[in-house]
Amino acid sequence: MNKFLLATSILLTVFVTPTFAQFPGAGGTAQPKALPGTAGDQSPKGTSRISGSIVDSVSANAIEFVSIALYNKSTGQAIDGTVADEKGKFELNKLVAGEYKILISFIGYSNKSLDNIKLEKGQQLDLGIIKLGSNIKTLNEVTVTGQAALIEEKVDRLVYNAEKDIAAKGGDATDILRKVPLLSVDLDGNVSLRGNQNIRVLINNKPSTIVASSVSDALKQIPADQIKTVEVITSPSSKYDAEGSGGIINIITKKNSxxxxxxxxxxxxxxxxxxxxxxxxxxxxxxxxxxxxxxxxxxxxxxxxxxxxxxIVAGNATTTTQTGDGxxxxxxxxxxxxxxxxxxxxxxxxxxxxxxxxxxxxxxxxxxxxxxxxxxxxxxxxxxxxxxxxxxxxxxxxxxxxxxxxxxxxxxxxxxxxxxxxxxxxxxxxxxxxxxxxxxxxxxxxxxxxxxxxxxxxxxxxxxxxxxxxxxxxxxxxxxxxxxxxxxxxxxxxxxxxxxxxxxxxxxxxxxxxxxxxxxxxxxxxxxxxxxxxxxxxxxxxxxSVGVGNYGVLVPSMNASKTxxxxxxxxxxxxxxxxxxxxxxxxxxxxxxxxxxxxxxxxxxxxxxxxxxxxxxxxxxxxxxxxxxxxxxxxxxxxxxxxxxxxxxxxxxxxxxxxxxxxxxxxxxxxxxxxxxxxxxxxxxxxxxxxxxxxxxxxxxxxxxxxxxxxxxxxxxxxxxxxxxxxxxxxxxxxxxxxxxxxxxxxxxxxxxxxxxxxxxxxxxxxxxxxxxxxxxxxxxxxxxxxxxxxxxxxxxxxxxxxxxxxxxxxxxxxxxxxxxxxxxxxxxxxxxxxxxxxxxxxxxxxxxx
CATH class of the missing domain: 2.40.170.20 (TonB-dependent receptor, beta-barrel domain)
Structure with a gap:
């Protein structure tokens, strides 16, 4: 799951953040509009600089790839931003003098806001070591609510946070998937997405032969309280296998670092x-x-x-009545x-x-x-x-x-x-x-x-x-x-x-x-x-011999988003x-x-x-x-x-x-x-x-x-x-x-x-x-x-x-x-x-x- 969280965080900073609404956003969380260096960046350039280092509040270890966004304090407009390097260090260069706010965020940690930052012309401001504490809040690519939502809508998928489902204790994955929007699970455990049963089912981003033999049986083998999230991807990109006309279901089990x-x-x-x-x-x-x-x-x-x-066969009708107990x-x-x-x-x-x-x-x-x-x-x-x-x-x-x-x-x-x-x-x-x-x-x-x-x-x-x-x-x-x-x-x-x-x-x-x-x-x-x-x-x-022989197929995909x-x-x-x-x-x-x-x-x-x-x-x-x-x-x-x-x-x-x-x-x-x-x-x-x-x-x-x-x-x-x-x-x-x-x-x-x-x-x-x-x-x-x-x-x-x-x-x-x-x-x-x-x-x- 860590690789998914990290990739999501990076994509947030570079691609999604430019489309967020004006600070402060839903749930009191800042949502920067644009990052410098991206298309649409028109912020003026100065001679000042802000730097710092991000560490974990418990272990004091550096946290890599943390998102840092800089806002104009009076207007709330996002005017600059970056990500921390592998040692947790970051720099914001060519800044003009003024009063600012900084929002620091990373998935799995509490967002941190630094207010009342006054920057003078040519000043090299070092914020020193900044500590982030872990919490249960999850940064959403579309919206952030004040509490960790049971269901989140992201740019390319819907995520059901199963670890927050207290009623599923002692059940299996079937009990979880029944509660995921877009999915339908019949009483035999067969899954469909928007009425289409031709779907991919992955466990931790990869297939398993327990799924290949029978999805319904495989779901019974996965305990509900070991599932962290269920991701439903309705419009997969070309990076995913072309198989599965209905879409992709990815079951992420709990892990820790x-x-x-x-x-x-x-x-x-x-x-x-x-x-x-x-x-x-x-x-x-x-x-x-x-x-x-x-x-x-x-x-x-x-x-x-x-x-x-x-x-009816050859004009002769046969009526069958059957009852079964199983x-x-x-x-x-x-x-x-x-x-x-x-x-x-x-x-x-x-x-x-x-x-x-x-x-x-x-x-x-x-x-x-x-x-x-x-x-x-x-x-x-x-x-x-x-x-x-x-x-x-x-x-x-x-x-x-x-x-x-x-x-x-x-x-x-x-x-x-x-x-x-x-x-x-x-x-x-x-x-x-x-x-x-x-x-x-x-x-x-x-x-x-x-x-x-x-x-x-x-x-x-x-x-x-x-x-x-x-x-x-x-x-x-x-x-x-x-x-x-x-x-x-x-x-x-x-x-x-x-x-x-x-x-x-x-x-x-x-x-x-x-x-x-x-x-x-x-x-x-x-x-x-x-x-x-x-x-x-x-x-x-x-x-x-049987079969239809070899065949090839070209599979295009296109996704677009705008706020x-x-x-x-x-x-x-x-x-x-x-x-x-x-x-x-x-x-x-x-x-x-x-x-x-x-x-x-x-x-x-x-x-x-x-x-x-x-x-x-x-x-x-x-x-x-x-x-x-x-x-x-x-x-x-x-x-x-x-x-x-x-x-x-x-x-x-x-x-x-x-x-x-x-x-x-x-x-x-x-x-x-x-x-x-x-x-x-x-x-x-x-x-x-x-x-x-x-x-x-x-x-x-x-x-x-x-x-x-x-x-x-x-x-x-x-x-x-x-x-x-x-x-x-x-x-x-x-x-x-x-x-x-x-x-x-x-x-x-x-x-x-x-x-x-x-x-x-x-x-x-x-x-x-x-x-x-x-x-x-x-x-x-x-x-x-x-x-x-x-x-x-x-x-x-x-x-x-x-x-x-x-x-x-x-x-x-x-x-x-x-x-x-x-x-x-x-x-x-x-x-x-x-x-x-x-x-x-x-x-x-x-x-x-x-």
Whole structure:
């Protein structure tokens, strides 16, 4: 996180500060209008000078790259500014005589104002050592409020400060992401951004194979109280991978730059889950070590389903009625070891190893009734036990060389490996509960990838920044899958209609980019760039080669911002690519539920999306308001094609084709109100109109179908702190009906409240949180319609919960000035079902290869 804070601070000084409003700003924090040497600087030149040195108030160590702004005391106009060097020293030269104010600021520290500075002609004023104290205030690129906001709007992203969410103790990342504006998380944990599920999900600015295998499962492995911030980037620049048409979600976990030894203990217990986390760190001089681990158990997760569908094949109709009772339980673990070392004051090395384990077991009992024309009903029962087991290893080594502020070169490497087992066993019974036969699906997968990345950036004068770099990703996926059947007794044999097979998939990507940022004389900030990615694919099954071959794509991006009378206007355009996921490519049947079968298409090509965005942000007294209007156009989209099965009575078969068009236009509204310094609340709403076009098969003939409608969601949150360490928070969210190509999916609601009490000088805390406590269950009602089939599906989720949490910090630490850490790899994976960017198996069912 340190490298992000530092980069943000530098960009604040050089590019963003010129657009800030007149001093003093919102929350009593100065907001300088212009810096000398930038476009628009017209301050007169004199012979006087001001100098000084910035240090940490506790450790007395120098703080590098601190922002210093000089104001005319009588007018409040910003007339000069600079940043401290690597030793914390700064100078303001060629100043005219007069009375001034100085504002000193750096992220993670309290702003400091020096008033009543009188400067005479030719005077060389040395302010000496200036001490900054750390605090919880966060400098916002658009606005600074008097208290650290739960949600901040920055120049290129929205930031949710999860560490201030007291109701999330004992929960997981899913609980956090549900509260982030612009995002929607369904009750299965699938994430979408502005209604688009094709998003990148990064952890600490880099990918992880725990995310690649299943985003929803990965979120359950990340404890909520270990998340510092969630960044939502809706208009990524060319520096980011082109993957992910919807945007980027970056989950930043808690880190520290403290000297000494520390150990944090976090625990929680509830009616649906428990967790225990131990995280420690040791730092001495130039070297630092971190070690941590946590385990999380899930239980009492109950699901009930109801399905009614009718299919017509060759004029004969079959009606299917199905009910299901299911439950799941799981154990998750994540363990990490990190190391960083300052090779020199301008060079750093970072390394880390992380191991994740997932053990998910689910059971479901299905009762199916088939009603055919001129035939008696057929009743069958199916008991399914599914196992989703994985072991994930991520190893990274990163190097950063800083030549001067904003000029740096980095090398990043990452190796990831995921061993995944996705199996299910099914017992089939007749209407008299007699076992008739058994089925077994075995799916063993191995995913490996290696990434090498190098980036360089350098300032061009004081109002321009040039960035360029290259990246190579080497991926290999091996998947063995087989479908076996057996009589009520005896051994299993291969099913002839669903033969065993092996998928070998190589996907290598070579990419290069350049980006240029420019601040004009009229204080516009413009950032444009180009990125080119070439994908090499070599894939085969036991039946021969598959796939579409190699392809390249050029991805432009453009972002602009301007502040006019306190209103910040942002305009963005970018083009994104979305590669198909393996579960969409895999030709193997997914028949965990034989009434809903999925089969992939190895001939899928990537889809391209053009994104347009216009954003407005403004502070109105104690209220921060943001409105964003966006458009998204995707052609050649990967769409689902559903049709009745010719061989399995009553079954619907789903596959994928590049025949879709997806157009969406809408708005995101957000307001944060600081009622007092200790109480704030906010409201957000997302609304867009979407048009979906695709094809379906009717009586062997391809037919074009279209569906359109509004998608609406929104929520409200509030938080308050009281005396004696007490605090409270509440949150509510409602997702409306979602439009699909052949129907619609029903909405759902979610709400939670929590209280906490700090003790032992904030070393420990006890909290209590409750969610959905007024509702016994939620129902997601989906309906699909076509000329040759119809389907009504209800999923009932029982997620009423309560959690008791305990946290305690052990160890005595001293604050060190923030240090720059080596940059790390930012990968992306591919389009998947349910919103995950993945190059791997389906989250459930066990049939997609890895």
């Amino acid at each position: 403290l000297q000494g030894l520390n150990l944090n203990v976090d625990s929680g217990i509830g009616n649906r889950g428990s967790m225990l986390s131990l995280n420690g760190g040791y730092r001495k001089g130039k070297a630092g070590f971190t070690i941590g681990g946590f385990g999380r158990g899930m239980y009492n997760t109950i699901t009930k389903t109801s399905l009614e569908q009718t299919s 439950n799941s339980k799981g154990l998750f673990g994540n363990y990490n070891l990190g190391f960083d070392y300052d090779l020199a004051k301008n060079q750093s090395l970072t390394a880390g190893v992380r191991y994740g384990v997932r053990n998910m077991i689910s059971e479901q009992d299905l009762i199916t009734r088939l009603t055919k024309s001129s035939a008696s009903d057929e009743i069958s029962k199916r008991n399914v036990d599914a196992k989703n087991l994985s072991g994930t290893v991520d190893v990274n080594l990163d190097y950063l060389h800083t030549f001067k502020p904003q000029q740096e070169w980095s090398i990043s490497t990452l190796y990831s490996r995921n061993d995944l087992t996705n199996n299910f066993d099914a017992n089939l019974l007749n209407g008299s509960d007699q076992l008739t036969n058994r089925q077994r699906n075995l799916n063993k997968n191995l995913n490996q990838e290696f990434t090498f990345q190098s980036d360089y950036q350098t300032p061009v004068k004081k109002n321009q920044l040039l960035e360029f770099g290259g990246k190579a990703i080497f991926r290999q996926v091996n998947s063995d899958y087989s479908f076996l059947i057996a009589e009520p007794t005896g051994g299993f044999v291969p099913e002839k209609d669903q033969p065993s097979g092996e998928l070998l998939y190589h996907q290598n990507i070579a990419a290069g980019y350049t980006s240029y940022t420019y601040t004009t004389k009229s204080r516009y900030t413009l950032k444009g760039g180009l990125r080119y990615e070439h994908t090499f694919i070599d894939a085969s099954t036991n039946e021969g 006019v009378k306190g209103t910040t206007i942002k305009l963005g355009y970018n083009r994104r690519i979305q590669r198909p996921g393996l579960q969409q490519l895999n030709p193997n049947f997914n028949s965990a539920n034989p009434q809903n079968i999925t089969i992939g298409n190895p001939e899928l090509r990537p889809e391209l999306t053009n994104n347009f965005e216009l954003g407005l942000s403004k502070n109105i007294k104690k209220t921060f308001v943001n409105a964003t209007f966006f458009g998204r156009v995707t052609n050649n989209a990967i769409s689902q094609v559903r049709q009745p099965s010719d061989t399995l009575a009553g079954a619907i078969v789903t596959t994928y084709e590049n025949i879709g068009k997806q157009h969406a236009y809408g708005t995101n509204l957000f307001a944060n109100i600081a009622a007092t310094t200790k109480i704030n609340f906010g409201i957000f709403a997302n609304a867009f109109y979407t048009t979906l076009t695709g094809q379906t098969i009717e009586n062997g003939i391809s037919k074009e179908i279209t569906n359109s409608g509004f998608n609406v969601s929104g929520g409200i949150f509030s938080q308050a702190t009281f005396r004696n360490g007490w605090g409270a928070q509440a949150f509510g969210f409602m997702q409306g009906t979602q439009v699909q190509i052949q129907g619609k999916q029903g909405g759902f609601g979610f709400y939670t409240i929590g209280v906490k009490k700090d003790f032992a000088n904030k070393k420990g805390s006890v909290g209590l949180a409750a969610e959905n406590f007024l509702s016994r269950r939620f129902n997601i009602h989906s309906q699909l319609d076509s000329r040759n089939f119809s389907q009504v599906n209800d999923i009932y989720l029982y997620n009423r919960g309560v959690r008791l949490t305990f946290t305690y910090k052990i160890g005595k630490m001293t604050m060190d000035a923030p240090k720059r850490k080596a940059k790390s790899v930012n990968n992306d994976d591919v389009k998947s079902e349910g919103g995950a960017q993945q190059l791997g198996p389906a989250p459930s069912g066990g049939n997609a290869p890895r």
